[in-house]
Amino acid sequence: MTGFGSILRCGVHVPRLRLSRACIAEAMGWTAAPARSAPRGARAVCNWDEDTLTLAVEAARTCVAPLAHDAVIDSIMFCSTTAPFADRDDAAVIAAALDFPETLETSNLGASLRAGTGGLVNACRRRGHTLLVAGDARLTRPGSPQELTYGDAAVALLIGPSSPDALATVLGVHSLTSDFVDHYRMAGADFDYALEERWVRDESLMQLIPKAVGALLSAAGLDAGAVKRFLIPTSAGNAKRIAQSCGLAAAAGDSAVLTECGDAGAATALLMLASVFDSAEPGDLTVLVGIGQGVDAVLLRIESAARSGQAMARALSRKRDEPSYLRYLSHRGLIDVDFGMRAERDQRTAHTVAYRKRRAITGFVGGRCGRCAAVQFPLSRVCVNPECRATDTQVAHRLADSLGRVKTFTEDWQAFAPRPPYSYGNVEFAEGGNLLMEFTDVEPGDLAVNDEVRFVFRIKDEDRARGFRRYFWKATKV
Amino acid sequence: MASGIKNKVVIAGMGCTKFGERWSCGSDDLMIEAFGEALQDAGIERDRIEAAWLGVFFDEQSTGKSSLPMSMALRLPNIPTSRVENLCATGTEALRGAVYAVAAGACDIALALGVEKLKDTGFGGLPERTKGTFEDLYLPSSTAPGAFAQLAVAYAGKYGFGMPELKRAMAHISCKSHDNASRNPKAHLRNRITEQQVLDAPAISYPLGVLDCCGVSDGAACAIVTTPQIARSLGKRDAVAVQALQLVPSNGVEMGHQSWDGTHTLTTPLAAKRAYAEAGIRNPREEIDLIEVHDCFSITELVLMEDLGLSDIGRAPHDVLDGRYDRDGAIPCQIDGGLKCFGHPIGASGLRMAYEIYQQLLGRAGERQLRGRSGQGPSIGLTQNLGGIPNRNIASVSVFGLLGT
Numbered sequence: 001m002t003g004f005g006s007i008l009r010c011g012v013h014v015p016r017l018r019l020s021r022a023c024i025a026e027a028m029g030w031t032a033a034p035a036r037s038a039p040r041g042a043r044a045v046c047n048w049d050e051d052t053l054t055l056a057v058e059a060a061r062t063c064v065a066p067l068a069h070d071a072v073i074d075s076i077m078f079c080s081t082t083a084p085f086a087d088r089d090d091a092a093v094i095a096a097a098l099d100f101p102e103t104l105e106t107s108n109l110g111a112s113l114r115a116g117t118g119g120l121v122n123a124c125r126r127r128g129h130t131l132l133v134a135g136d137a138r139l140t141r142p143g144s145p146q147e148l149t150y151g152d153a154a155v156a157l158l159i160g161p162s163s164p165d166a167l168a169t170v171l172g173v174h175s176l177t178s179d180f181v182d183h184y185r186m187a188g189a190d191f192d193y194a195l196e197e198r199w200v201r202d203e204s205l206m207q208l209i210p211k212a213v214g215a216l217l218s219a220a221g222l223d224a225g226a227v228k229r230f231l232i233p234t235s236a237g238n239a240k241r242i243a244q245s246c247g248l249a250a251a252a253g254d255s256a257v258l259t260e261c262g263d264a265g266a267a268t269a270l271l272m273l274a275s276v277f278d279s280a281e282p283g284d285l286t287v288l289v290g291i292g293q294g295v296d297a298v299l300l301r302i303e304s305a306a307r308s309g310q311a312m313a314r315a316l317s318r319k320r321d322e323p324s325y326l327r328y329l330s331h332r333g334l335i336d337v338d339f340g341m342r343a344e345r346d347q348r349t350a351h352t353v354a355y356r357k358r359r360a361i362t363g364f365v366g367g368r369c370g371r372c373a374a375v376q377f378p379l380s381r382v383c384v385n386p387e388c389r390a391t392d393t394q395v396a397h398r399l400a401d402s403l404g405r406v407k408t409f410t411e412d413w414q415a416f417a418p419r420p421p422y423s424y425g426n427v428e429f430a431e432g433g434n435l436l437m438e439f440t441d442v443e444p445g446d447l448a449v450n451d452e453v454r455f456v457f458r459i460k461d462e463d464r465a466r467g468f469r470r471y472f473w474k475a476t477k478v
Numbered sequence: 479m480a481s482g483i484k485n486k487v488v489i490a491g492m493g494c495t496k497f498g499e500r501w502s503c504g505s506d507d508l509m510i511e512a513f514g515e516a517l518q519d520a521g522i523e524r525d526r527i528e529a530a531w532l533g534v535f536f537d538e539q540s541t542g543k544s545s546l547p548m549s550m551a552l553r554l555p556n557i558p559t560s561r562v563e564n565l566c567a568t569g570t571e572a573l574r575g576a577v578y579a580v581a582a583g584a585c586d587i588a589l590a591l592g593v594e595k596l597k598d599t600g601f602g603g604l605p606e607r608t609k610g611t612f613e614d615l616y617l618p619s620s621t622a623p624g625a626f627a628q629l630a631v632a633y634a635g636k637y638g639f640g641m642p643e644l645k646r647a648m649a650h651i652s653c654k655s656h657d658n659a660s661r662n663p664k665a666h667l668r669n670r671i672t673e674q675q676v677l678d679a680p681a682i683s684y685p686l687g688v689l690d691c692c693g694v695s696d697g698a699a700c701a702i703v704t705t706p707q708i709a710r711s712l713g714k715r716d717a718v719a720v721q722a723l724q725l726v727p728s729n730g731v732e733m734g735h736q737s738w739d740g741t742h743t744l745t746t747p748l749a750a751k752r753a754y755a756e757a758g759i760r761n762p763r764e765e766i767d768l769i770e771v772h773d774c775f776s777i778t779e780l781v782l783m784e785d786l787g788l789s790d791i792g793r794a795p796h797d798v799l800d801g802r803y804d805r806d807g808a809i810p811c812q813i814d815g816g817l818k819c820f821g822h823p824i825g826a827s828g829l830r831m832a833y834e835i836y837q838q839l840l841g842r843a844g845e846r847q848l849r850g851r852s853g854q855g856p857s858i859g860l861t862q863n864l865g866g867i868p869n870r871n872i873a874s875v876s877v878f879g880l881l882g883t
Contacts, residue, residue: 350611408628
């Protein structure tokens with residue numbers, strides 16, 4: 001059985017903050033009849049400076065990090081229903097953050113939660129190597145059922161020609177389309193509107209999925225019994241019923257993604273696949289289903305899954321409890337907090353400059369002096385090394401994947417910060433050079449001189465007057 | 479080799495407004511107030527001034543751009559005027575323009591005026607501002623206390639001080655300046671405070687509390703400078719002469735190169751060295767009677783004692799706690815209350831420092847008059863005015879002395 005293509009690498013990023021469902025229930029439980037027991041688990045939530053794009057960049061970096069820098073990636077495909085830009089190539093921002101060359105092809109898929117598996121199907125049919133990135137960070141109305149079940153995360157898969165070193169080989173695909181509205185979100189709306197779960201289960205999932213899975217397996221000449229894993233982005237109860245109706249004996253679903261992170265929209269099915277890589281054995285046959293106005297059913301054979309390096313488990317293990325429901329609401333713009341007059345500052349972007357300096361700002365590319373080897377950010381015409389000061393000797397030097405150490409820091413309560421205090425300081429790069437930069441994902445008291453830091457792509461600030469969001473790199477503790 | 483500025487230019491007169499929250503005054507009122515005092519002090523007519531320099535930093539929030547706000551407010555007789563701006567060293571930059579013009583012989587009498595109207599912004603602290611179209615894309619939107627607070631973090635780490643120990647020395651600095659300002663009727667903050675109050679004050683930017691920070695004030699200060707000959711012709715017996723006026727800006731090393739350790743300013747030691755050479759000072763610890771430094775934050779004053787060569791490196795906290803820079807110490811620092819308590823109307827601050835040295839050298843400082851090393855009154859005073867943040871700044875060091883000394 002030859003494949004369509006292989007999944008060569010996998011990267012997962014789950015934002016660090018976790019809002020426990022008990023915390024949500026404590027804040028919003030009054031809106032419904034008392035529950036018999038407190039809801040379990042936590043949902044991953046974006047920090048104020050994270051959005052689908054920053055999650056996607058981090059997942060993509062994790063995915064490609066083990067590759068030699070000259071590894072050829074032909075295209076980036078970004079799949080999301082919450083891409084920050086309605087008209088600006090979000091995939092191109094990811095490409096720029098990875099400092100990929102202009103020759104790269106980009107595409108974006110959205111408009112349905114099936115975008116993630118749709119991207120996988122699409123990528124498998126392409127030539128060359130595709131970096132598929134799926135992520136979602138959906139807003140949820142306070143008190144809604146979605147507030148408890150949704151979560152924010154992104155996953156990246158490198159898809160290429162079949163290879164024995166692959167994590168998995170895609171053996172077959174079967175898609176069905178049906179304009180069934182289990183939930184919807186009109187363009188420009190903040191929140192999903194969800195329909196009755198039982199109707200969705202009985203009239204859509206239980207009808208379409210057995211049909212698609214049956215066709216998939218019969219095309220592959222396989223028996224339902226051969227399938228070891230069955231992955232479907234729905235509740236564990238639903239997954240079990242659906243597996244039974246497909247005649248599958250396989251363990252259905254994956255609880256870790258839904259309980260510890262939450263339903264991350266277009267990314268969920270692929271996150272479940274990443275989770276399977278953490279534990280599957282070579283040869284395990286897996287059926288992956290994507291849902292959204294139809295289904296994608298994908299048959300995969302696990303190859304050397306261990307190569308994923310426990311991507312999902314590692315992503316879930318980096319976490320910090322967010323004890324404040326109100327602060328979470330503020331981070332997502334769900335309450336309008338008064339941050340004082342300093343927050344009124346005009347954050348207009350000179351786009352001519354942003355474009356001219358795009359490798360520095362989006363790619364975090366500095367300079368390295370060809371004469372004295374001093375690394376510096378930004379790349380400048382004249383070397384900063386006081387012993388050198390040579391002109392036009394610098395070559396591009398990417399700092400995004402470097403490490404640094406905290407030289408100085410402060411926790412500033414005067415400056416405007418959506419999550420006070422505003423932490424920043426001087427960071428010295430491992431290869432030399434210094435930059436005064438912002439720290440993120442740190443709480444008061446976390447930082448100390450000489451702490452080791454790495455760099456992450458984050459929202460720098462928001463221009464509310466013109467509706468523009470800009471990004472830069474921040475330091476965070478290793 | 480240039481001969482330097484020493485004794486080529488003297489101060490004919492100076493003026494300084496009361497600093498503070500001058501709600502009822504605009505920048506024009508403040509300029510007129512300081513200028514009036516200086517004219518009277520110099521004993522000259524307005525029209526004898528041949529050129530003038532205006533220093534203002536936050537032009538967007540107060541005067542608007544150019545030197546026209548000064549030329550128009552003072553109705554100067556269409557003489558050449560310039561506006562200068564070098565961050566918080568702006569006042570000294572204005573003085574430098576006027577002093578150099580007189581030294582060059584381009585004019586006989588020149589005016590340097592610094593003004594800042596900070597309290598029209600609507601909130602505490604300094605106004606928000608852009609860092610320019612490129613830097614706004616990557617530098618943190620830091621505040622002044624946040625930028626300087628990092629000196630304390632780096633200093634404590636490098637010289638082995640626990641933060642509580644360093645904070646105690648910093649608290650002593652603030653208390654000393656409040657104490658000094660209580661004797662200065664023009665100072666913004668004249669209340670006395672205790673070290674415990676400083677330590678207990680609300681956090682501003684770790685490890686600085688609100689009482690580690692200088693006053694945000696409205697105010698203006700100015701100097702009329704001329705040649706020693708003209709000063710004599712005006713009947714000035716004891717003229718205060720400029721003995722050194724040095725300016726050292728960063729060139730980016732602290733911002734971008736790993737060689738800077740974040741514990742001190744890189745620029746001030748250079749400016750001090752050049753100023754001591756220009757003024758002919760061999761041992762500043764023995765020769766300087768009083769100093770006014772850029773104490774925007776307590777930690778800034780602390781490290782500047784080392785940057786100026788007045789304390790050994792890593793020893794300033796001990797010297798501070800020993801009272802070396804107190805009113806009755808070996809080298810009184812901020813005898814007028816400093817930026818901390820006299821206040822910090824940015825464009826005026828460098829000139830305000832010179833104003834205090836000028837008053838002290840002429841024995842006109844009233845209740846806060848120092849006796850100096852000789853007991854006959856101080857004869858050499860130093861000002862250090864710093865623009866910017868530790869990561870990049872403009873350090874100026876000036877030395878003033880009675881003519882002939």
